């Protein structure tokens with residue numbers, strides 16, 4: 467669906483993206499992960515031609531992006547930024563309508579679509595459509611930014627640190643809504659983040675970059691089970707235990723888990739247990755808590 471072949475980008479004498487090749491299948495979410503300045507945003511922006519690659523080729527639906535007018539290309543690609551990029555003097559409705567208008571939709575169709583999107587993003591259309599971005603909270607602005615990107619139902623979505631500016635609670639909530647949103651299920655998504663947990667939570671595939679190069683790409687589990695190099699394992703080292711707990715379902719270590727808890731991962735179960743101020747001898751969850759403890763001992767023992 468999206469293919470980068472030997473793509474590089476040079477600014478002046480600095481090559482900031484070095485000969486990278488990537489393939490993102492239709493309907494897949496690929497997260498570009500890496501330290502600050504490693505070339506994630508540059509890579510993302512080359513896909514919608516906000517930055518032109520210095521060499522190499524990029525294809526979307528098999529078509530070289532250089533063969534398409536950049537304006538037209540961008541109408542088929544939703545783009546979500548950390549600071550939303552909403553136009554401050556446009557209302558929410560006007561912001562969402564930008565691409566549909568360019569595509570010549572009539573106002574009835576635009577209004578219907580805007581209302582439907584706000585509902586899906588848990589914002590009441592009657593309350594929000596006539597507001598200006600400055601009248602919204604950060605989380606609400608981010609939802610409107612997403613609604614704008616999705617308005618014309620583009621098959622491809624590029625997201626640059628979309629949740630980066632939000633406080634942790636709002637961030638978790640929007641991430642969860644993002645995962646549940648049916649609008650996104652069939653989209654091909656490339657998302658930039660430097661948050662390892664976010665990458666593991668949302669990605670089908672992760673591409674880990676460093677100094678303009680790809681260090682590893684693949685499913686999140688592969689980064690834990692089969693890190694490609696010392697760089698990859700040390701990048702994940704501090705987060706490794708949490709990631710392993712997040713990647714293990716509670717039911718995998720506790721076959722007798724209550725059905726209400728069966729969709730929890732071990733990390734979530736651990737946090738619930740800690741929040742309850744768990745008193746082993748008094749708690750009905752005692753056995754589960756012991757199993758979690760043993761699992762962690764086992765993992766930390768394995769990891770030295």
Ligand SMILES: Nc1ncnc2c1ncn2[C@@H]1O[C@H](COP(=O)(O)OP(=O)(O)OP(=O)(O)O)[C@@H](O)[C@H]1O
Pocket residue numbers: 477482500501502503504505506507508509660
């Ligand atoms: N227009 C530009 N002119 C010159 N150098 C640039 C330009 N845009 C980006 N760079 C440089 O390219 C490198 C990669 O930048 P990029 O924004 O792609 O990194 P990033 O991985 O997204 O970082 P961050 O997580 O901090 O946003 C950086 O060293 C940056 O300074």
